[in-house]
Amino acid sequence: MTTLYAMPSTAAMAPHILLREIGAPFDLVLLDRDKAEHKRADYLALNPHGRVPTLVDGDLVLYEAAAICLHLADAHPEARLAPAVGTPERAAFYKWLVYLTNSVQADMLLYFYPERYVEGADAQAAFRRVAEARLNDQFDGLDRALDGREWMLDGGYSAVDPYLFMLCRWTRFMRRPARSLPNLGPYLARVLERPAVKAVFAAEGLAAPYF
Ligand SMILES: N[C@@H](CCC(=O)N[C@@H](CS)C(=O)NCC(=O)O)C(=O)O
The missing domain is CATH 3.40.30.10 (Glutaredoxin)
Known part of the structure; x- marks a missing residue:
């Protein structure tokens, strides 16, 4: 089970x-x-x-x-949520998933929990601004990577896509949400169309805005 x-x-x-x-x-x-x-x-x-x-x-x-x-x-x-082991596509799969968890997700913590890293309201506000700028750079890069493509990998929808969707969702109340970027916006709408994604929002009891 x-x-x-x-x-x-x-x-x-x-x-x-x-x-x-x-x-x-x-x-x-x-x-x-x-x-x-x-x-x-x-x-x-x-x-x-x-x-x-x-x-x-x-x-x-x-x-x-x-x-x-x-x-x-x-x-x-x-x-078919990951490319075959040993292929260049599998290498790209590793690259994106590791980047998302190791860089973007890690910097999300800096943004959402500045009090874990620095003391004092002013220092925390400044720290958060720096984290936001770092995240903006990262999402710009992800947006560029999606230029002209439906999903993050050539071979089609993979485990990278829900991971990226999840992190983009976390930006929905930021000053520059991922959905405002030219490629990420339509991409997030595409991911949301998947029945599995809709089922997750229902099961977790979540309402709009979804991303
Ligand atoms: N690196 C971990 C992070 C897990 C994590 O921090 N989860 C948060 C929710 S997004 C949590 O459980 N927070 C509860 C807490 O820290 O008390 C992962 O990717 O699974």
């Missing part, structure tokens, strides 16, 4: 989309952040960091959203 532990509108969204793209049965356990269910002993036994997502797949317990995406794509080759 497969179970995804999640909270709505978090880093669990990309794995959640992939599970619905794959179409195999799974249980979704939505933890209540207000009740700190992700810090309870039974959950910490699965994920000692007390964060979501965590995937339980038979005997396997796996956390880190990108690792879960890689595992799901590998475990369900029939869903």
Whole structure:
């Protein structure tokens, strides 16, 4: 049996989309952040960091959203969510997924949680402005990478796309959201058209704006 532990509108969204793209049965356990269910002993036994997502797949317990995406794509080759191992396309797949989790997602933390890095309201506001500028550069680059293409990889929709969609969604209340960029805007609308993505918003109880 497969179970995804999640909270709505978090880093669990990309794995959640992939599970619905794959179409195999799974249980979704939505933890209540207000009740700190992700810090309870039974959950910490699965994920000692007390964060979501965590995937339980038979005997396997796996956390880190990108690792879960890689595992799901590998475990369900029939869903064609990753290019063949050893191909240049697979290398591009690694590049984008690692970039998204290691650079863009990491800088999102600087933007959303400046108090974790610097003390004082003024310093935090300045820190956040720098983080926002870094994110703008990153999304400009992602927008350029999408120029003339439907999905991030030549071979079609892959696990990279829900991951990018998830991160773009996090910019929706920023001064320059990803949806305002010329290629990312139509791209996000394309991702939203996928039944799996619509099903995720319904299951997580999320309303517009979606990105
Ligand atoms: N690098 C981790 C980050 C996970 C993470 O920080 N999740 C957030 C939600 S987006 C969380 O669980 N926060 C709860 C907390 O820190 O208390 C991943 O990609 O899975």
